[in-house]
Structure formats: structure tokens, C-alpha cells
Amino acid sequence: MKEAGTRERLPPGQVPTQKWPVLTYGETPRADLQTWAFRCFGLVDQELSSTWKEFLDLPRVEVTSDIHCVTRWSRFDNRWEGVAVAEILRRAGVRPEAVAVLAHSEGGYTTNIRGPSGRRHALGLQARVITGLVRNPLRG
DSSP states (O other): OOSTTHHHHSOTTOEEOSSOOOOSSSSOOOOOTTTOEEEEOSSBSSOEEEEHHHHHTSOOEEEEEEEEOTTSEEEEEEEEEEEEHHHHHHHHTBOTTOOEEEEEOGGGOEEEEEHHHHHHHHHTTSOEEEEEETTEEOOO
């Protein structure tokens, strides 16, 4: 580890890497950016939808963070770019009775942020829709 302080950032049992190990089981899904579509719907005042190009026109955020995979590898100082979930939910006007956010993605993957603490987290600047690494955008 070259950088000072990286040893303290490495969780027990993890191995540091500079590469991007395979993150999917089976074939890596490829997004067709010509037909890619985004929707924000449900308990919102205004349903949102956009194409990939329109989505990239939303206000951008950059964040640097480490990633620690359950398969025991860690990669430090990744510079991500994307759109803050808080911005999307603000534009959609999430209703107070909404207690969960359910996200769907390529390959049938879903994840959720649920409950009052989850709602606060999702409405904060912690959650983002990542569109690529800085200077290395997502390609279909």
C-alpha cells in the first residue's frame, strides 16, 4: 500500500487491489444507452422520466470513496460521478408518507432503502445514481 493511512482503511480480511474484479454472477449486463430509461414514480407529486442523455443533463456530483466488496477485495480512492438521489427526489416531490425507495437496474437487480432512517438517508446526499468513474463514463 503506497498511500499513508491506507492500512487503517483496509478492513480485516480484505486485500487491496487497483483492478476492478468481476462484480456479477454470470455475464456482465450491458446497458443499451440508446434505449435506457429512467423513471421516478410512486408516492411523488410529479412522476419523472428521462433518457440517458437527459439524465446526464441533471446536476452532477462527484465523490471519492473506497469500495470494500464482500468477496474480500478493497479499492481505495475511487472518484465517482453521478446524480444525487436527493436531487431526483426533490424534483419529483416525494410525499411525506413515502417510507422507502426501491431501485431497479439492468439485469433485474433491485435494492431498497426503507424506513424513517432510510428515508432521511435517501433524501440526504449520501445516495447517488452513479454514471461512471470521473473521466471514465458508463458505456453500453
